[in-house]
Amino acid sequence: MKKQLEHEFVSNLEKHQNIVHKICRMYTNDKDSHNDLFQEITIQLWNAYPKFRGDSKFSTWMYRVALNTAITLYRKSKKELHTQNYDEISFKIKAEAYNDEVEKQLQLMYKAVKELNDIDKALVFLYLEDQSYREISEMLGISEVNARVKMNRIKKTLRNILNP
Amino acid sequence: MDELEFLKQNWKKQEENLPRLSYDDIYSMIWKKSSSIVKWIFVISIVELLISTLFTIFMADANYWDQLEQLHLKKVTIFVYVISYLITFYFIYCFYRNYKRISTTDDAATLMHNILRTRKTVRTYIAYVLISTGIYYLVIGYLTVQNHQLIQNIEDTSKYTFDAMDWVKFTVVFGIILAVFLLALWLFYRLIYGILLRRLKKNYRELKRLEI
Numbered sequence: 460m461k462k463q464l465e466h467e468f469v470s471n472l473e474k475h476q477n478i479v480h481k482i483c484r485m486y487t488n489d490k491d492s493h494n495d496l497f498q499e500i501t502i503q504l505w506n507a508y509p510k511f512r513g514d515s516k517f518s519t520w521m522y523r524v525a526l527n528t529a530i531t532l533y534r535k536s537k538k539e540l541h542t543q544n545y546d547e548i549s550f551k552i553k554a555e556a557y558n559d560e561v562e563k564q565l566q567l568m569y570k571a572v573k574e575l576n577d578i579d580k581a582l583v584f585l586y587l588e589d590q591s592y593r594e595i596s597e598m599l600g601i602s603e604v605n606a607r608v609k610m611n612r613i614k615k616t617l618r619n620i621l622n623p
Numbered sequence: 624m625d626e627l628e629f630l631k632q633n634w635k636k637q638e639e640n641l642p643r644l645s646y647d648d649i650y651s652m653i654w655k656k657s658s659s660i661v662k663w664i665f666v667i668s669i670v671e672l673l674i675s676t677l678f679t680i681f682m683a684d685a686n687y688w689d690q691l692e693q694l695h696l697k698k699v700t701i702f703v704y705v706i707s708y709l710i711t712f713y714f715i716y717c718f719y720r721n722y723k724r725i726s727t728t729d730d731a732a733t734l735m736h737n738i739l740r741t742r743k744t745v746r747t748y749i750a751y752v753l754i755s756t757g758i759y760y761l762v763i764g765y766l767t768v769q770n771h772q773l774i775q776n777i778e779d780t781s782k783y784t785f786d787a788m789d790w791v792k793f794t795v796v797f798g799i800i801l802a803v804f805l806l807a808l809w810l811f812y813r814l815i816y817g818i819l820l821r822r823l824k825k826n827y828r829e830l831k832r833l834e835i
Contacts, residue, residue, distance in 0.1 A: 469650045476649070480641040497644075498652050503727045505653040510728060524727045527734050531823055532659035532727070568630045577822070578829045581731070583627070587634045600732025601830060614627055621626060 468508050471517045472501065478518060478588070479525050485573065485584055486529040496533050503528045522585065523598050530577050571620040579613050586610060660819050661725055661738060667815060668718060668745040675752045676711060694766060707755065714748040735827040742820065746812075753808075757801060764797075 472479075479500050483493045504524050511520055572583050578599070585595045592610075596603040691697045721741040727734065 465650070465653070469646055469653070472649050473644070473646050476644055477638050477641055481637070484641070493642075498655055499657060499659060501649060501652040502655060502657045503659065506657075507727050510726075520728070523730070527727045527729075527731055528659070530731055530826055531734055531738065532661055534658070534660050534663075534819070535822070565630060565633055568626050571626075572630070576829060577826050578731075586627070587631050589631075598730055599830065600730030614625055617626055 464508070468505060472504065472521075475518050475521055478521055481588075482525050482529050482584065485580055486533070486577070487535075492535070496529060499533050500525045500528045503532065519594070522588070522590070526581050526584070526598065530581055567621060568617070571617050574620060575613065575616070579609070579616070582606065582609055583613060660823065663819055664738065664742060665722060667819075668722075668741070671745055671749060672715060672718065675749060678752070690767075696763070696766065703759065710751065711748075714744060714751070718744045718748075732827070732830045735823055735830070738823060739820075739827065742816070749808075753805070761797070768793075 479497055480493075482500070483496045487493045487496050504521065507524050511517070572580065575583065581599060582595060585598065590598075592603050592606045596606040599606070601609075688697065691700050718741065721737065721744055724737045725734065725741060726737075729737070
């Protein structure tokens with residue numbers, strides 16, 4: 460029974476691991492910290508998995524546990540707080556599909572998002588992942604109206620970062 | 624088109640450049656030990672509860688009970704001990720109940736609230752131990768000084784009685800020792816919980832600010 464649960468969980472996570480990697484990339488600044496956070500999220504997901512009843516999608520459930528781990532449970536290392544390796548935090552897309560100008564703009568935008576605080580980053584991340592305002596508000600524990608208001612403010616903040 | 628919309632349109636395209644872990648990599652991770660702040664808070668809280676409880680047990684040795692017997696305070700002390708153990712068990716129960724409520728499947732605000740509440744239980748317990756111990760020893764100290772002459776059977780009591788100045792000295796010295804002890808404890812708390820909870824508190828304030 461336990462073996463089956465392990466297999467089911469690992470297969471699900473393997474399939475949806477991109478979500479966790481994107482969160483790790485959003486909240487950490489170097490490869491070691493990325494791996495540390497990925498591991499902590501995996502442990503928390505596994506600990507919570509027996510309570511996952513399948514009434515929501517595995518991916519939706521993952522967003523909640525993974526973001527909670529990144530925002531609340533994970534303790535950033537001292538080293539990471541002082542590291543800003545631009546290459547590791549940059550937004551990487553398939554190079555041949557885009558011209559330099561577009562890619563440069565995307566990277567600047569991604570860098571601006573990474574300068575936001577933890578909560579704003581979570582809002583932006585869920586928005587980029589195409590989650591509805593209702594889902595965003597439920598995951599963060601705020602009202603839907605406030606999620607919308609906050610998102611409008613974040614857009615203004617980002618505009619200011621990009622056009623000082 | 625706003626900038627965020629532009630990023631959103633291209634968001635999925637980064638996926639090809641994300642790291643890819645194998646089934647075995649992930650399988651080995653589920654057996655690793657967590658290093659989350661909740662685990663640290665749990666360990667530190669248990670140590671605090673144990674130290675506070677052991678502190679009250681070891682303070683009461685045979686000699687201590689003999690002294691209380693002479694001062695006719697044994698019955699009162701036993702009563703105080705029974706009450707304090709009941710209060711201690713109540714705090715341990717509250718801590719356990721609050722700790723069990725911490726769940727990563729809750730929304731972010733509820734999760735943060737539950738972690739902070741668990742911490743608050745232990746903090747309140749420590750404050751209770753310090754305040755009650757302080758009051759208790761103040762009372763015992765006062766009664767010991769008052770009854771000193773009765774126990775020692777001293778004829779010339781003038782040397783052993785506290786005058787007003789002696790009381791002032793006694794209170795000042797007691798106050799200084801207490802202040803130094805509390806300051807050291809406060810610094811310890813600032814250090815440990817400053818490191819563990821600074822980020823959580825900041826994020827919780829940010830979420831709560833949104834709800835005003």
